[in-house]
Amino acid sequence: MTSAGGLRARFPVRQGRALRGVSLRWALAAGVFVVVAALLGLALGPVDLGIVAVAREVLSHVPFLGVQSSFSETEDAILWELRAPRVVLGLLVGAMLASAGAAYQGVFRNPLADPYLLGAAAGAGLGATIVIAYDVGGDGGLDLRPLAAFAGATLGVAVAYLLGRSVGGRETTTLILAGVTVAAFFTALQTYVQQRSADTVQEVYSWILGQLETSGWTDVLIVLPYVVVSALVLLWHRRLLDVLAVGDDEAASLGVPVARVRLLVVAAATLGTAAAVAFSGLIAFVGIIVPHAVRLMAGTSYRVVLPLSLAFGAGFLVLMDLVSRTAVAPAQLPIGVVTAFLGAPFFAVVLRTTRTVGP
Amino acid sequence: MMLEARDVGVALDRVPVVEGVGFTLEEGGWLGLIGPNGAGKTTILKAVAGLVRYSGSIRMQGDEVAGIGRRAVARRVAVVPQIPVIPPDTTVLDYVVLGRTPHLGYAGSPGPRDVVAARSALARLDGAHLVDRRLGSLSGGERQRAVLARAVAQDASLLLLDEPTSALDVGAQQQVLELVASLRADGGLTVLSAMHDLTHAGQYADRLLLLDGGREQATGTPHEVLTEELILRHFGASVRIVADAETGIAVVPLRPPVEAEQAVS
Numbered sequence: 001m002t003s004a005g006g007l008r009a010r011f012p013v014r015q016g017r018a019l020r021g022v023s024l025r026w027a028l029a030a031g032v033f034v035v036v037a038a039l040l041g042l043a044l045g046p047v048d049l050g051i052v053a054v055a056r057e058v059l060s061h062v063p064f065l066g067v068q069s070s071f072s073e074t075e076d077a078i079l080w081e082l083r084a085p086r087v088v089l090g091l092l093v094g095a096m097l098a099s100a101g102a103a104y105q106g107v108f109r110n111p112l113a114d115p116y117l118l119g120a121a122a123g124a125g126l127g128a129t130i131v132i133a134y135d136v137g138g139d140g141g142l143d144l145r146p147l148a149a150f151a152g153a154t155l156g157v158a159v160a161y162l163l164g165r166s167v168g169g170r171e172t173t174t175l176i177l178a179g180v181t182v183a184a185f186f187t188a189l190q191t192y193v194q195q196r197s198a199d200t201v202q203e204v205y206s207w208i209l210g211q212l213e214t215s216g217w218t219d220v221l222i223v224l225p226y227v228v229v230s231a232l233v234l235l236w237h238r239r240l241l242d243v244l245a246v247g248d249d250e251a252a253s254l255g256v257p258v259a260r261v262r263l264l265v266v267a268a269a270t271l272g273t274a275a276a277v278a279f280s281g282l283i284a285f286v287g288i289i290v291p292h293a294v295r296l297m298a299g300t301s302y303r304v305v306l307p308l309s310l311a312f313g314a315g316f317l318v319l320m321d322l323v324s325r326t327a328v329a330p331a332q333l334p335i336g337v338v339t340a341f342l343g344a345p346f347f348a349v350v351l352r353t354t355r356t357v358g359p
Numbered sequence: 360m361m362l363e364a365r366d367v368g369v370a371l372d373r374v375p376v377v378e379g380v381g382f383t384l385e386e387g388g389w390l391g392l393i394g395p396n397g398a399g400k401t402t403i404l405k406a407v408a409g410l411v412r413y414s415g416s417i418r419m420q421g422d423e424v425a426g427i428g429r430r431a432v433a434r435r436v437a438v439v440p441q442i443p444v445i446p447p448d449t450t451v452l453d454y455v456v457l458g459r460t461p462h463l464g465y466a467g468s469p470g471p472r473d474v475v476a477a478r479s480a481l482a483r484l485d486g487a488h489l490v491d492r493r494l495g496s497l498s499g500g501e502r503q504r505a506v507l508a509r510a511v512a513q514d515a516s517l518l519l520l521d522e523p524t525s526a527l528d529v530g531a532q533q534q535v536l537e538l539v540a541s542l543r544a545d546g547g548l549t550v551l552s553a554m555h556d557l558t559h560a561g562q563y564a565d566r567l568l569l570l571d572g573g574r575e576q577a578t579g580t581p582h583e584v585l586t587e588e589l590i591l592r593h594f595g596a597s598v599r600i601v602a603d604a605e606t607g608i609a610v611v612p613l614r615p616p617v618e619a620e621q622a623v624s
Contacts, residue, residue, distance in 0.1 A: 236466045242453070243460055247444035253408050254513070255433030255461035300448040303468075 098313020101287020
């Protein structure tokens with residue numbers, strides 16, 4: 001077959017360097033950020049454990065290092081039974097929300113897209129509100145809020161997706177409009193249920209604003225597989241998200257099964273997000289600001305945006321949780337309030353000091 | 360035979376936009392689709408690229424396009440769309456490497472060979488100096504060069520061009536068309552293009568297909584298809600055809616004579 005490929009031999013060019021992925025500098029920065037955030041989250045609180053002591057304690061569990069821990073039994077319990085599960089949950093939820101937001105922005109080519117936009121937040125809110133307002137499962141001491149929130153989030157996005165597909169438009173705008181429609185409907189139902197049972201309004205409200213209080217490692221272990229599988233699927237598709245940046249038609253002409261890629265990415269991001277919000281409540285804004293801050297600072301290719309969003313989202317949420325539980329101690333601020341209150345000005349600064357970029 | 364289309368029909372939203380179109384295109388040939396806006400030129404290109412459903416038959420090197428599979432089609436056909444989507448912050452190299460997509464696995468990453476293919480495609484189009492530039496910073500001509508380079512990097516034997524020069528000044532138009540012509544001469548590339556500039560169509564394509572209302576109206580060499588009568592009938596334009604052995608064919612628009620009554624009212 002004669003083809004333009006034959007040109008290569010006749011027009012040799014020197015072997016260029018490979019494509020830029022995450023640079024070493026950014027990989028290190030992301031790693032340091034996550035470790036520092038985690039150490040701060042473990043060390044600080046009503047009882048100050050000390051960062052160095054925490055680091056020693058953690059390292060003492062690594063074989064062959066010979067590091068001795070200086071912790072008493074109480075300190076040990078505070079670290080491993082109270083703070084560590086909360087920090088790990090924060091890492092998982094933050095990583096999930098940020099990478100899911102980045103992936104949604106890629107498949108919808110819309111800078112404001114995240115799973116919440118397609119009804120994940122409204123669905124989760126409705127599910128949790130029903131359980132809280134009608135005290136479902138309360139007698140058996142079983143907390144059904146996570147399950148209901150997970151089901152609601154998944155249902156919300158599934159209905160939006162099917163609605164968008166049935167309208168038949170290939171434009172991503174159709175899907176987003178369907179999502180907004182479903183979200184409005186679910187929010188209306190949620191508000192109705194909430195108003196009907198005024199005595200639980202406070203509890204519903206605080207769930208919606210988000211919190212990372214856990215009942216220990218069990219919650220973490222439930223969320224973990226969802227986040228890991230979802231993150232792997234998203235990372236696996238990072239290059240295809242770059243191809244989708246040239247539009248559905250051109251991506252198709254490059255041989256990409258556009259509809260299948262979109263469905264897989266949306267499904268992975270949605271299930272991961274549903275599992276995260278089931279235990280964290282509706283933490284807003286992380287899925288928008290973390291990926292955009294990464295784009296502004298480190299580059300717009302999804303080979304860079306996805307892995308860095310994952311890492312910075314994880315560290316970011318742990319730091320925000322630290323603020324939420326220490327700023328007005330012994331009371332706690334809802335973490336959704338903190339992410340918006342501190343995240344928005346931070347993002348404004350990033351926006352002002354860098355060039356403007358699209359999704 | 361690179362391409363053999365018979366009785367091709369395409370309906371968009373159940374409205375037939377192309378009906379009963381047939382043509383052949385030999386390897387190394389350049390067939391130009393001409394016709395007024397809405398004639399069905401772009402739709403035929405999409406059908407050949409396997410991007411829309413069609414009735415009838417489109418055979419590419421003997422294989423029915425609809426039966427080859429999207430990735431396999433993409434290895435044989437490269438498309439330069441009329442208005443390419445340009446992610447402004449993507450570097451030219453990253454963009455051109457996208458052309459390697461049909462040669463990678465489902466979620467495969469481009470390797471050094473793909474980067475070399477992309478760089479040589481750019482060099483072939485005199486765009487080697489653009490590698491690190493961002494698409495948003497390029498001029499119209501440079502941008503079209505990047506888009507062409509992506510198509511060349513795709514390593515396909517059939518190039519589909521949809522109005523490749525519509526947003527360019529006359530110099531850039533000529534450069535782009537000369538580049539395509541040289542790709543065709545050097546690499547044996549076959550070209551199917553939709554063109555609205557009839558002079559360019561006549562000078563670069565070796566055969567033309569005139570479409571109007573989704574139907575084939577005339578086909579043949581530029582001299583056979585570019586006639587004053589056919590152009591008046593299908594474009595509603597008064598033109599003079601200028602042709603000589605040295606300059607080739609040129610379609611010169613004439614200002615239609617204004618009738619006295621119309622001029623008064």
